Amino acid sequence: MVYIYDTTLRDGAQTRGVSFSLEDKLRITRALDDLGIHYIEGGWPGSNPKDLAYFNEVKKLNLKNSKLVAFSSTKRKGLKVEEDANIQQLVRTEVPAVTIFGKSWDLHVTQDLRISLEENLELIYETISYLKRYFDEVFFDAEHFFDGYKSNSEYALKTLKAAEEAGADCLVLCDTNGGTLWYETEEIIDAVLREVRAPLGIHAHNDSDMAVVNSLIAVRKGAIQVQGTINGLGERTGNANLCSIIPNLVLKMGVESIPKENLRKLYSVSGLVAELSNRPHPVNLPYVGENAFAHKAGVHVSAVEKNPELYEHVKPESVGNRRKIMISELSGRSNIVSKAKEFGINLDKKSPEVKEVLEKIKELEAQGYHFEGAEGSFELLLKETLGLTKKYFELKGFRVLTEKRSEDEEAYAEATIKVEIPEEVAKERGIKDRFEHTAAEGRGPVEALDRALRKALEKFYPSIKEVKLTDYKVRILNETSGTAASPRVLIVSTDGKRKWGTVGVSPNVIEASWLALVDAFKFKLMKDDEEKRGRNG
Known part of the structure; x- marks a missing residue:
């Protein structure tokens, strides 16, 4: 041993x-x-x-x-x-x-x-x-x-x-x-x-x-x-x-x-x-790197499709990785199916739903998204694609202002936001006014935006008060672009019962933060609904 x-x-x-x-x-x-x-x-x-x-x-x-x-x-x-x-x-x-x-x-x-x-x-x-x-x-x-x-x-x-x-x-x-x-x-x-x-x-x-x-x-x-x-x-x-x-x-x-x-x-x-670690995941790591089981050369691809052992020393699934055949649309479907099982969802690898989820993930990954450490965003993406969760709110616009009045004073930020909830949610909760237009201040633009969004949503969904942000990370994806580089924002949240990570990517760090924040709150509301359905049988 x-x-x-x-x-x-x-x-x-x-x-x-x-x-x-x-x-x-x-x-x-x-x-x-x-x-x-x-x-x-x-x-x-x-x-x-x-x-x-x-x-x-x-x-x-x-x-x-x-x-x-x-x-x-x-x-x-x-x-x-x-x-x-x-x-x-x-x-x-x-x-x-x-x-x-x-x-x-x-x-x-x-x-x-x-x-x-x-x-x-x-x-x-x-x-x-x-x-x-x-x-x-x-x-x-x-x-x-x-x-x-x-x-x-x-x-x-x-x-x-x-x-x-x-x-x-x-x-x-x-x-x-x-x-x-x-x-x-x-x-x-x-x-x-x-x-x-x-x-x-x-x-x-x-x-x-x-x-x-x-x-x-x-x-x-x-x-x-x-x-x-x-x-x-x-x-x-x-x-x-x-x-x-x-x-x-x-x-x-x-x-x-x-x-x-x-x-x-x-x-x-x-x-x-x-x-x-706020570092790129090295693609060339043995066993767990993104390239560990990636095949691009035509001879390799042809051989692996006949028998994976011809160019793979172990099965990628044995270490939780996946084979990547660069020219094949089937690459990665088994991972989607496996992950869905963790959420209690049984999918056929050949189903159009799996293909749709995979295409969305590939598109998002090309933009810089990474779902390791952002399991909340992935679960949302999967269930939204399968029609297993509803739309909880829609952004009608936000504005964030940052002001510093003198060198001796700290900068502060103010966020103004307007959201709308769907008509069916309003009827279900007996709410007449489906819109909320509000503002909040913070020491920085992300804190101000977080407070404003909470303030708007708590009117419709009181359980949002339970959500606390426990971590916030920003990583630059294309460092060589200087100030025009795209940031990826990872947020970790908890409601006291569970913890989840969400991610957002945009050339604008405020928008990237917004996307991660929105997923954090949507995930909470989705889990509340699932628990309610479980209690009601």
């Missing part, structure tokens, strides 16, 4: 340009738990308020598959372990497992920590033995282990032995600088296995493009824990990519790890993390 340890929320969050909000971290946690990841490293609670807040909020999620892990360093020099604030913060998280990193490269001990080699061994031993009193599992990340071994093998092994003697449940060998080649990994792990008996893990960075292969080699040598991140996020060139490691383990090596059927969720998890 090989246990998957995800560090997207900590090591992955150190990627240049990535900053997960608290809500992002909770959404990713839910997705990783659903995928079946064994350990989720939530962050370093002693390092920043966001990570501390995460460990308070994540307790409410009631995870089904994953164990939460808190991360920290060994205790600081000159302090008793009971006096170290970081260590005490770990204890207060009350998670089942913790990971402690310590120096295993003598160069770091003498030049970074500036303590003796023996003192470093004491830090490792005292920290781990203390934490074993409070946690079910304590993992030791031997930072810079491979470089440390190449510099001073005797001392690097001593750090592992100190952790082993203290009771560490797994000794994780870290290629922190990412420069170790595959044959070095084999040789060094063989040497480690001759000296220690505790279970081993691997934590590889990708600076020499070896992170995935080094991780797999470690498993072949007996490692029971593999650490990495979704999409290979991480400092510099990134960490080992779990989206490659997991299917390689399960599908290629036959190693018991996360349930095989859960691999079908890998593509959507990869897309969600990319969207919440």
Whole structure:
């Protein structure tokens, strides 16, 4: 059994340009738990308020598959372990497992920590033995282990032995600088296995493009824990990519790890993390990239239509991806059918409705839409196309003004909006005046527009008051166009019972925000109607 340890929320969050909000971290946690990841490293609670807040909020999620892990360093020099604030913060998280990193490269001990080699061994031993009193599992990340071994093998092994003697449940060998080649990994792990008996893990960075292969080699040598991140996020060139490691383990090596059927969720998890990272989803990622199973050359297309195995090393559906035959109108229909089933809708892949939905999605994707992380917008699109939801309101116009009266004053915005509800809704609710023309102010144009739309709709649909926006992201799609570039806006909303994402794309960021806001409110009203029909049978 090989246990998957995800560090997207900590090591992955150190990627240049990535900053997960608290809500992002909770959404990713839910997705990783659903995928079946064994350990989720939530962050370093002693390092920043966001990570501390995460460990308070994540307790409410009631995870089904994953164990939460808190991360920290060994205790600081000159302090008793009971006096170290970081260590005490770990204890207060009350998670089942913790990971402690310590120096295993003598160069770091003498030049970074500036303590003796023996003192470093004491830090490792005292920290781990203390934490074993409070946690079910304590993992030791031997930072810079491979470089440390190449510099001073005797001392690097001593750090592992100190952790082993203290009771560490797994000794994780870290290629922190990412420069170790595959044959070095084999040789060094063989040497480690001759000296220690505790279970081993691997934590590889990708600076020499070896992170995935080094991780797999470690498993072949007996490692029971593999650490990495979704999409290979991480400092510099990134960490080992779990989206490659997991299917390689399960599908290629036959190693018991996360349930095989859960691999079908890998593509959507990869897309969600990319969207919440506010980064493009790399199209060339193995297994989960948009091009992983795309076929364009005529010879390839002809062969794949006869037998997919001729040009595909695994079935794309096995990892939740789909085959893309660039000249075929059938490309992607199975995904529509599969997604519809999640909503309780059975569709025939050859039906005209599926074709219509697919054509709309292709048209929207060409404009820059992306529905990973915007599941609310996708469900609306599907059900509107199938005639399974009604029209709740129609925009009759909006205007947004932004004003700044002096350099010392903050800018503020005002939005004016006019909406109309359908005649049948008005009759159903006993409303005579189907129009609402109102205005609202905000610190920015999007906030003003949100407030104005709420104010208009609450007159007709009081449940709109339950909707709260928990996240708002803007990503530029065609950066080279400068100020004329088209933004994509992703909004996350909640009504206290559920959370959903919606998306809007337009050359005008206000209109893109409007489109995402409209979908957010329409989704809420659609779900209210579905719940009402369910109660009435």
